[in-house]
Amino acid sequence: MIQRVASAAVLLPLVLLSIFYLPQSLFLLLVDVFLGLAVFELLRLLNNSGLGTYWLTLPLTLLLPWIWSFDPGKVLPYLVSSGLLCMSLSLLHKRELHLGFLRSSGNFMVLFFLGVPLSIAAELQNNRPLELAFILFVIWTADTGAYLVGKKWGRHKVTPRLSPNKSLEGYVSGLLLSALAALLFGLYFFPDWSTVHLGFVGIFLGTLGATGDLFESMIKRGANLKDSSQLIPGHGGVMDRIDSLLFALPAYYLFSLLIK
Amino acid sequence: MIQRVASAAVLLPLVLLSIFYLPQSLFLLLVDVFLGLAVFELLRLLNNSGLGTYWLTLPLTLLLPWIWSFDPGKVLPYLVSSGLLCMSLSLLHKRELHLGFLRSSGNFMVLFFLGVPLSIAAELQNNRPLELAFILFVIWTADTGAYLVGKKWGRHKVTPRLSPNKSLEGYVSGLLLSALAALLFGLYFFPDWSTVHLGFVGIFLGTLGATGDLFESMIKRGANLKDSSQLIPGHGGVMDRIDSLLFALPAYYLFSLLIK
Numbered sequence: 001m002i003q004r005v006a007s008a009a010v011l012l013p014l015v016l017l018s019i020f021y022l023p024q025s026l027f028l029l030l031v032d033v034f035l036g037l038a039v040f041e042l043l044r045l046l047n048n049s050g051l052g053t054y055w056l057t058l059p060l061t062l063l064l065p066w067i068w069s070f071d072p073g074k075v076l077p078y079l080v081s082s083g084l085l086c087m088s089l090s091l092l093h094k095r096e097l098h099l100g101f102l103r104s105s106g107n108f109m110v111l112f113f114l115g116v117p118l119s120i121a122a123e124l125q126n127n128r129p130l131e132l133a134f135i136l137f138v139i140w141t142a143d144t145g146a147y148l149v150g151k152k153w154g155r156h157k158v159t160p161r162l163s164p165n166k167s168l169e170g171y172v173s174g175l176l177l178s179a180l181a182a183l184l185f186g187l188y189f190f191p192d193w194s195t196v197h198l199g200f201v202g203i204f205l206g207t208l209g210a211t212g213d214l215f216e217s218m219i220k221r222g223a224n225l226k227d228s229s230q231l232i233p234g235h236g237g238v239m240d241r242i243d244s245l246l247f248a249l250p251a252y253y254l255f256s257l258l259i260k
Numbered sequence: 261m262i263q264r265v266a267s268a269a270v271l272l273p274l275v276l277l278s279i280f281y282l283p284q285s286l287f288l289l290l291v292d293v294f295l296g297l298a299v300f301e302l303l304r305l306l307n308n309s310g311l312g313t314y315w316l317t318l319p320l321t322l323l324l325p326w327i328w329s330f331d332p333g334k335v336l337p338y339l340v341s342s343g344l345l346c347m348s349l350s351l352l353h354k355r356e357l358h359l360g361f362l363r364s365s366g367n368f369m370v371l372f373f374l375g376v377p378l379s380i381a382a383e384l385q386n387n388r389p390l391e392l393a394f395i396l397f398v399i400w401t402a403d404t405g406a407y408l409v410g411k412k413w414g415r416h417k418v419t420p421r422l423s424p425n426k427s428l429e430g431y432v433s434g435l436l437l438s439a440l441a442a443l444l445f446g447l448y449f450f451p452d453w454s455t456v457h458l459g460f461v462g463i464f465l466g467t468l469g470a471t472g473d474l475f476e477s478m479i480k481r482g483a484n485l486k487d488s489s490q491l492i493p494g495h496g497g498v499m500d501r502i503d504s505l506l507f508a509l510p511a512y513y514l515f516s517l518l519i520k
Contacts, residue, residue, distance in 0.1 A: 049358050083372040098482030102362045109365035112343040222358030
């Protein structure tokens, strides 16, 4: 617990500084460091679940944030090419033919599951840094609150199979805290957003954060591992720390395209 | 064999007529008929391989060609949303947790493997119908030639595990026929394309055609089925007939974007 607080106390100011002060290319490099570690962890988890993984998945994913930032019109062709590559690679395997389609799909999905959210983070940092800080603030407040409330008062298990430590009390407080965090942040920094809009966005982010968290739990449970790695003291691996963002970031982004 | 020739004799003129005379919306409807049947066959194959499939995959895939044609800027957001949906759906399954990531990836891949090539076919029909006819002519000439040569003179098996009926003789003649078909078609219809370019494009299409064919063989072998269905007399299912196009169409399209 002390380790957890200490890690957060070191990482949080660094994250804020990099959002507001790093130039685009350096932020992209930073994104690629986290992305690379996360891809590495995910491929290890997938391997543990019995899926063959391609080393090519790593560079394909690391390249995505750069294309997304510097040549957005090429993202779709890049994804289509990557899909073709992953499918072709599955033909080279000699064993477990029946896994071929899934192997290519699973490797390709890494680009969507990890590459797209972090590409969106990089785009937001460059164009709308305050909104990126907003998303992180809401998600991390909800995460931490849900964890603490669940630990102390959690009684009713709702997702025993996917994530046995989660409780209804934790989920509900997570959602309430998301709305509260969104309102607090918004009152200061987005004075032209209405209270209703802020509350809605907060609950939207909180729901998607919990979904991303559950999705990673499912992957880890499938691989019979508790943490994605032991990289961050008290927090597990990089994936354990960013899992709530992996659905929330793209969903927020899509939503903001929709209402624009 | 006679069935095979008869089916082709009926289908070929219909295909040509629809490429050159159908208005965009009717062609899109036609594409969706084939796409729907192919998705249905693929989901059945994947189910046979032990993967849970989502009914949502079908409408998600059928919508893609329409978005691709009428609002190309929305394709990427649509794909990202579909990925999020597929991932979220995997959380609802009660059993086989370790398959969750693969189940979502496999269902999502259907959009790329089947939806993208047929969306590209619809775009080409609308903007560059002669090039669509060119691709079909090259691929189908090579397919048929490789099949006939392989049947008569095929001795050396090269892909026994993936597709035991294919021979080196068949592959080589398929490639040669692709180049020949491209040259013949090009001399008449693309007088400003050089002979070298035509030969290169022919071999490129032939190679990708064979790859797509092998990829479908792998899926069918994984599912322990010989044909994707028995819909077209003598030809198996829809997927059996379009498999060579599934890599060739997007690769041709990406290549044409690159040299533009």
